[in-house]
Amino acid sequence: MKYLYLYIPYLFILLAQWFPKKPWFFPANQNKYVVIAIFFLGLQTALLIARKKKYVNEILNTRYLPQNWLIASMFFLFMLCFPILNRSWGDGLLLLETNLLETKLFGFQFTLDEILESILHSQLTNLLSVFQLSEDPVVSYSILSYTAGVFFLASFLWLGKNKSNNLSIFILLSSGGFLLTFGYAENYTLVTTIHLGLYLFVHRYSQEPKDNDQLLYGSTILVALSMLFHLVSGYLALLLFYLWYFHSPKEKKVKHLILCTVIGSMILLPWFVYLTLLHDPTVDRNSTHLIHPPFYPIKRLISMNHFKEFFSVLYWNVFLSSFYLVYQWLFEKEKWKNFIKQPNHRLMFVATFAFVLHGLIHNPQLGFPADWDLMGFYWLPITFLAFLYWNEENHIHWKWIPVLLFGVTIMIVSAIELNKTNPKDELVWEITKKAIDTYAKENRTLIESLPKEEKKFFAKGDFLFFKGEHITKQLCDFPNKQSLIDTMKQHRKDWKEGFLKGSFRSKETLSAFLTEATKTNVIYLKSLEANTICHPLL
Numbered sequence: 001m002k003y004l005y006l007y008i009p010y011l012f013i014l015l016a017q018w019f020p021k022k023p024w025f026f027p028a029n030q031n032k033y034v035v036i037a038i039f040f041l042g043l044q045t046a047l048l049i050a051r052k053k054k055y056v057n058e059i060l061n062t063r064y065l066p067q068n069w070l071i072a073s074m075f076f077l078f079m080l081c082f083p084i085l086n087r088s089w090g091d092g093l094l095l096l097e098t099n100l101l102e103t104k105l106f107g108f109q110f111t112l113d114e115i116l117e118s119i120l121h122s123q124l125t126n127l128l129s130v131f132q133l134s135e136d137p138v139v140s141y142s143i144l145s146y147t148a149g150v151f152f153l154a155s156f157l158w159l160g161k162n163k164s165n166n167l168s169i170f171i172l173l174s175s176g177g178f179l180l181t182f183g184y185a186e187n188y189t190l191v192t193t194i195h196l197g198l199y200l201f202v203h204r205y206s207q208e209p210k211d212n213d214q215l216l217y218g219s220t221i222l223v224a225l226s227m228l229f230h231l232v233s234g235y236l237a238l239l240l241f242y243l244w245y246f247h248s249p250k251e252k253k254v255k256h257l258i259l260c261t262v263i264g265s266m267i268l269l270p271w272f273v274y275l276t277l278l279h280d281p282t283v284d285r286n287s288t289h290l291i292h293p294p295f296y297p298i299k300r301l302i303s304m305n306h307f308k309e310f311f312s313v314l315y316w317n318v319f320l321s322s323f324y325l326v327y328q329w330l331f332e333k334e335k336w337k338n339f340i341k342q343p344n345h346r347l348m349f350v351a352t353f354a355f356v357l358h359g360l361i362h363n364p365q366l367g368f369p370a371d372w373d374l375m376g377f378y379w380l381p382i383t384f385l386a387f388l389y390w391n392e393e394n395h396i397h398w399k400w401i402p403v404l405l406f407g408v409t410i411m412i413v414s415a416i417e418l419n420k421t422n423p424k425d426e427l428v429w430e431i432t433k434k435a436i437d438t439y440a441k442e443n444r445t446l447i448e449s450l451p452k453e454e455k456k457f458f459a460k461g462d463f464l465f466f467k468g469e470h471i472t473k474q475l476c477d478f479p480n481k482q483s484l485i486d487t488m489k490q491h492r493k494d495w496k497e498g499f500l501k502g503s504f505r506s507k508e509t510l511s512a513f514l515t516e517a518t519k520t521n522v523i524y525l526k527s528l529e530a531n532t533i534c535h536p537l538l
Contacts, residue, residue, distance in 0.1 A: 002331050003048055006399055009323065009406055010037045010044065024369040025176075025316035027086075028417040036413070040406045047398055065396075068160060068169040072153045075173055078412070079149055083142060083183030085421040089369050090186040093425065097432055097467075098460075099137045100125070104440040105447060105459055106281060112288040114230045115271055117187040120144065136433065142183035148193040149181030155196055159203075160391050167396065167404060171387045174320040174407025176372075177379030182415055188373045191229035192380060198222040198236070199348065199384050202243075206343045212247050212256075219243055220260040224267035231290060232362075232377060235354040242350045247343070281455035294363040301361065309368060309375075310359055316369075317376035320407035321386035324400070328389060339389055348388075351381040427533055428471065434537065435470045439463050450499060458499050461517075465492035468524045475527065476534035484523060491517050 014037045016023055017030045026033055087093050099121060102109035108122035124140035133139070152172065160168045172178055180189045201222060205215040223240055226233035240260065248256040275283045285291055300306055314322065328336045339345055355378035364371035443466075447459050469488045472481065494513060498504035504513070 002327075003399065005327060005330070006044060006403055007041065009319070009403060010041045013037045013410075023312065025312055025372075027369075028413050032413055036406070036409055040402050040409075043405075044399075044402045047402060065165045065167060067165050068167070069157055069164065071167070071169050071173070072157055075169075076149065076153060078415070079146070079182050082415045082419040083145075084179060084185075084415070084418045086418040087185075087422070087425050087429075089418060090184065090373055091366070091370070092185075093429055093432065095187065096137050096141075096185060096429065097436070100135070100433065101436050101440070101459065101463055102456070103137070104436055105444060106456070110275060110279075110283065112231070112272065112275065112283050112290045114187045114191070115275065116225075116228045117190050117230055120190065121187075138185055141185040141189075145181050145184045145189045148189050149178075151193055152178065152181055152196060155200060156387060159200075159387060163391055166391065166393075167401070168387055168390045170404040170408055171321055171324075171390055172383060174404060174411055175318050175379055175383045176411065176414065177317045177376055177383070178411070179415060179418070180373060182418075184373075186373055187230065188377075191226055191233060192377065194222065194226040194229055195233070195236075195351075195377070195380055196384075198226065199351065199381060202239075202347045203344045203384075203388075206243075206247065206347055209247075209249075212249060212252065215247055216240075216243055216256050216260055217263060220263050221267065224264040227268060228271060232355075232358060232374070235358045235377075236351065238354040238357075239347065239350050242347070280452040282453045284456035284460065285453075286457055287460070294365060295361050296363045300363075306360075309364075312368060313359060313372055313376045314378075316372055317379035318382045320403065321379075321383045323403070324386050325382065325389065339392065345385060345388065348381045348385045352378050352385070355381070424533070427536060428528070431471055431474065431533070431536060432467060435467050436463070438470075439466050446496075454499055458495075461495050462492060464521065465489075465495060465517075468521065471528065471533075472524065474533050474535045474537055475531045478527065478531050481527075484520070484527060487520050488524070491520060 013026075013033050016026060017033055022030070099109045099118065103122040103125055108126070109118040110122075111118055121137060121140045121144060124143060125135060125137050128139060129135045153169075156169060156172045160166070177192070180186070180192055198219065201218055202215065205211040205218065220240060223233060223236045226236065244253070244256055244260065276285075296306065328339070340349070355376075359375050359378060362375065364375055368375075443459075443462065447455050450458055465488045469485050469492070472485050472488070475481065495517075498510070498513065504510040
């Protein structure tokens with residue numbers, strides 16, 4: 001039964017190729033997955049037949065195995081060659097557009113959902129611009145993404161430093177979540193990096209009861225800091241509660257509770273107070289999930305479609321590590337019990353539970369694969385656990401080698417496929433960058449004259465109509481093209497009057513306008529998809 005279990009990954013990927021609808025988590029061509037699955041089925045079977053041969057174990061447990069640092073170095077070169085350029089995975093062009101527009105108008109982008117993440121990307125763009133290197137936010141996102149990748153690789157190499165040639169680095173390299181560090185343009189890479197810092201910290205300090213002060217205060221600082229990078233880190237409050245309940249001595253419980261609350265508040269409150277009340281402009285309250293949290297309605301929460309979505313994200317982000325840990329739970333009961341008794345391992349389970357909870361109750365706004373990154377934060381604690389378990393083994397279990405290689409191969413195939421870009425998307429982005437530059441120069445004075453609480457909301461809507469008109473003019477002729485341009489011009493005029501005359505302070509008036517504007521935007525997006533850009537103004 002143990003050996004049959006190991007065939008599940010290959011059989012599943014073969015079966016999935018004939019699903020009525022192709023799963024989003026297999027981005028490459030069907031034939032590639034079929035060939036890969038058949039190859040590893042054969043390799044797994046060959047090793048199964050040869051399992052009693054002495055030379056197999058000799059090869060797998062000698063100096064012939066490459067060092068983890070060498071594997072990591074070669075993989076990093078691969079990462080540099082194949083950054084993720086597919087803008088359908090993640091927020092795509094909309095994220096880049098918003099970041100560049102706000103950086104041009106206000107100096108940097110900021111939102112309550114991801115304060116430091118967006119600010120750091122903007123400030124790096126500004127720094128690169130000063131040295132006349134690039135004003136394209138794609139560059140700043142890539143630099144910070146790859147920097148995070150170096151930290152990830154170095155951290156896991158450090159964790160496994162006592163067993164440098166046991167192939168443990170494959171645990172990380174086979175996790176889909178690691179694609180965040182492939183030059184990925186999204187606001188989830190840096191917060192995940194802070195999470196890794198937190199897990200390294202609790203791994204170090206949770207094993208000694210005398211370190212409870214450092215453990216609780218340090219963890220509070222890191223969780224609060226990660227919340228400034230992204231509010232999704234708020235789910236780690238469950239980890240802080242667990243730490244306080246089980247790692248705070250009875251005589252210190254009140255002291256720890258008060259001090260941790262004060263420390264967290266001192267880190268978080270100044271930023272939120274400043275950006276919501278004092279900074280000019282203040283945050284756009286219409287675009288933050290803090291005020292409008294998107295939770296699943298009960299009807300959709302408990303449904304087959306929802307569970308299918310959840311397990312799809314789980315498969316994409318961290319299938320191999322999950323598969324490995326489930327095997328240990330099923331077939332290595334005694335070792336598993338000893339493993340989970342350790343306090344540092346229990347903390348990883350709590351972190352996993354916190355983000356599984358997020359993955360179940362948060363309602364993704366874009367759907368999949370666009371929201372694969374937002375919904376899968378549990379990939380890191382699961383990968384961390386699997387890595388620790390692998391490193392506690394006395395020797396390499398040969399039967400897992402094909403599975404590890406299979407997982408890394410699937411990752412490589414995915415990265416190569418997601419490196420491909422849509423030429424039309426790239427052209428739209430080049431046009432959009434020019435439009436942002438023109439818009440900022442023409443409208444900065446008007447925007448600066450508005451009340452500070454209206455500036456961001458106005459600029460976001462005004463640029464939407466400006467960009468729509470600007471790009472539609474460059475499309476090939478199609479029926480109703482001029483009518484669409486005229487409608488967007490009128491929307492822009494009405495939008496400006498609504499703010500200058502104050503009529504949009506009425507929620508009913510604003511809501512009615514946004515309803516009509518949304519209809520026009522849908523028509524624009526459909527026309528952009530259906531028509532070619534014949535007259536690019538670059």
